[in-house]
Amino acid sequence: MTAAHSLLTTALPTASANRPLVKVCGLKYPDNVAQVVAQEVDMLGFIFAPKSPRYALDTLDAAQMRSLSVIKVGVFVNERTAVIRRIALHFGLDAVQLHGHETPAECAELAAAGLAVIKAFGVGESFDFSQLEAYVPHCSLFVFDTAGPAAGGNGVAFNWELLRRYHLPTPYLLAGGLGPDNAAAAGALTLPGLAGFDLNSKLEQAPGLKNPALLRETLSQLRPAATSIR
C-alpha cells in the first residue's frame, strides 16, 4: 500500500439516509469474494485470527485483494500491531477490526499507521457503554456483537434493546446472528448510532463460504426495512 493509497482509504463509508452500511465478514475464497462484491456491499471482512474456521491468511489471493475497490477489513484477535500492519500492507487492507482485548493505545497506534480502526465488543446480558469512552478518539466505527464462546462468528443475536442506552458519538455496526430470518427486524430498528450491519455465519454453506442466494435474500429484507438509519 502506498502512502497515497492509505490516505485515500483511511475514511470508511458512512451510512446515507435510509441506506445502511453492510459488511459481509468471514470471506475466505477468491471466487466467493467476487460473488459477494457483485452484490454491492460496502465492506468485506477477512479473518486473520488463527483459531477461526474462517482463517483466511493462506486462501486469499493478494493480487485480487489489492485490486478490489470495496473497503477491505482485516479482523484480528489480540494480535501484535506489527503483525497486523504487515498483513494489512500485504493485502491492501483499508481497516482493521479488533475483536479481542485490544487497548485504546493499540487502536491509536494502528490509526496513526493510516488504518481505519473498528473496535468490536461482545455484548452479554448487560453492557456499560461508558467503558468505551477512551476508544472514541481512535476508532472510526464500533461493532457490537454477541458475546459467546468464540471471539466472533457465534451466529446468535443479542438483545438489541440494550443499544437504546448507547450515547457515544462513534457510529456502530450491529453484528451477531443476522440472516434472512431476522434481517427485516434488524433493518427496521431505530437505534442511536446504528450505521449498519455485519453479516457472517448465517449466510454460509461452509465456514468462510458465503451462499450468494442467502446474501441476496438477506439484503432484500434488510435494505427496504431500513428507513431510520442516520
Ligand SMILES: O=C(O)c1ccccc1NCC(=O)[C@H](O)[C@H](O)COP(=O)(O)O
Ligand atoms: O467469524 C469469525 O470466525 C470470527 C472469529 C474471530 C473473531 C471475529 C470473527 N468474526 C467477526 C465478525 O465480524 C462477525 O461478522 C461477527 O462476529 C458476527 O458473526 P455471526 O454471529 O456469525 O453473524
